[in-house]
Amino acid sequence: MLTADYVLGLVDGEGSFAVHFNKSQRRRAKVEPRFCLKLRAEDRILLDELRDFFGCGQVYIQRDHRPNHSLCYRFEVSNRQELFEKIIPFFEQNPPRSPSKQRDFGFFRQVVILVRQDAHLTDAGLESMRQLAAQMHWGSLDALDTLVQWERGIGFK
Amino acid sequence: MLTADYVLGLVDGEGSFAVHFNKSQRRRAKVEPRFCLKLRAEDRILLDELRDFFGCGQVYIQRDHRPNHSLCYRFEVSNRQELFEKIIPFFEQNPPRSPSKQRDFGFFRQVVILVRQDAHLTDAGLESMRQLAAQMHWGSLDALDTLVQWERGIGFK
Numbered sequence: 516m517l518t519a520d521y522v523l524g525l526v527d528g529e530g531s532f533a534v535h536f537n538k539s540q541r542r543r544a545k546v547e548p549r550f551c552l553k554l555r556a557e558d559r560i561l562l563d564e565l566r567d568f569f570g571c572g573q574v575y576i577q578r579d580h581r582p583n584h585s586l587c588y589r590f591e592v593s594n595r596q597e598l599f600e601k602i603i604p605f606f607e608q609n610p611p612r613s614p615s616k617q618r619d620f621g622f623f624r625q626v627v628i629l630v631r632q633d634a635h636l637t638d639a640g641l642e643s644m645r646q647l648a649a650q651m652h653w654g655s656l657d658a659l660d661t662l663v664q665w666e667r668g669i670g671f672k
Numbered sequence: 673m674l675t676a677d678y679v680l681g682l683v684d685g686e687g688s689f690a691v692h693f694n695k696s697q698r699r700r701a702k703v704e705p706r707f708c709l710k711l712r713a714e715d716r717i718l719l720d721e722l723r724d725f726f727g728c729g730q731v732y733i734q735r736d737h738r739p740n741h742s743l744c745y746r747f748e749v750s751n752r753q754e755l756f757e758k759i760i761p762f763f764e765q766n767p768p769r770s771p772s773k774q775r776d777f778g779f780f781r782q783v784v785i786l787v788r789q790d791a792h793l794t795d796a797g798l799e800s801m802r803q804l805a806a807q808m809h810w811g812s813l814d815a816l817d818t819l820v821q822w823e824r825g826i827g828f829k
Contacts, residue, residue: 525685528682528711558684612678614717615715
């Protein structure tokens with residue numbers, strides 16, 4: 516079983532607090548907060564352990580068609596109730612140690628709380644979420660990182 | 673102060689056990705095992721905390737001239753005595769949880785022990801280290817990762 520300190524270290528290294536905005540009219544949700552962590556396929560077992568640790572979320576394959584990129588999987592929590600009741604409380608009690616993750620989590624937490632209050636149903640509420648999300652780094656060392664590309668919906672077939 | 677579990681999580685996410693071979697005749701060492709961990713500049717304080725935690729190593733700036741790559745720093749231990757007396761024992765007592773890091777650490781440990789026994793002073797010893805190093809992933813999700821490029825001596829000005 517993973518410990519809270521181990522999970523914090525792993526999240527500080529590879530975790531991502533992200534907020535995705537849908538432009539498509541077909542999709543129900545206009546704003547989708549997501550907590551993700553990506554690892555290479557060989558380390559997928561750790562993602563299953565994360566799912567067991569948090570008691571929520573799913574493990575997905577992360578397709579990447581760029582050359583020299585290995586097959587990856589990601590652990591993801593996007594269910595709003597699970598984010599509000601499990602992910603947010605965990606990181607409130609166990610704050611990230613890295614300054615960038617502390618900041619990202621702070622903005623992410625505000626967005627999740629706003630969504631919980633249905634603020635995304637008004638234009639003003641949605642705009643305030645966009646402003647919060649714009650200040651986040653999305654947890655990647657690399658602006659061309661696959662997870663960021665995936666979150667931002669670019670570069671994937 | 674960081675905990676061992678936190679450090680393990682961070683290393684499973686972002687750490688790198690690497691072995692560098694020098695072709696240059698000017699450099700003294702033919703083989704250089706290195707334990708590294710790279711983070712964006714904003715999170716440099718965590719690298720200082722890692723240095724304090726292990727009681728060895730240095731924090732360096734990690735230059736990267738590629739577009740869309742943020743400034744990074746890395747914590748690095750390359751001193752052989754420190755690797756043998758501090759890094760190897762820590763991960764023997766606290767094995768990485770991710771399969772890829774477990775494997776990399778296993779090969780890295782063998783190389784450090786061989787270097788400690790001066791095996792790198794013979795061609796046969798050096799060749800056995802090359803074979804061990806060839807089986808390592810060097811801890812990166814991405815074969816084009818800056819740290820791997822840096823370790824392999826390609827792509828940097």
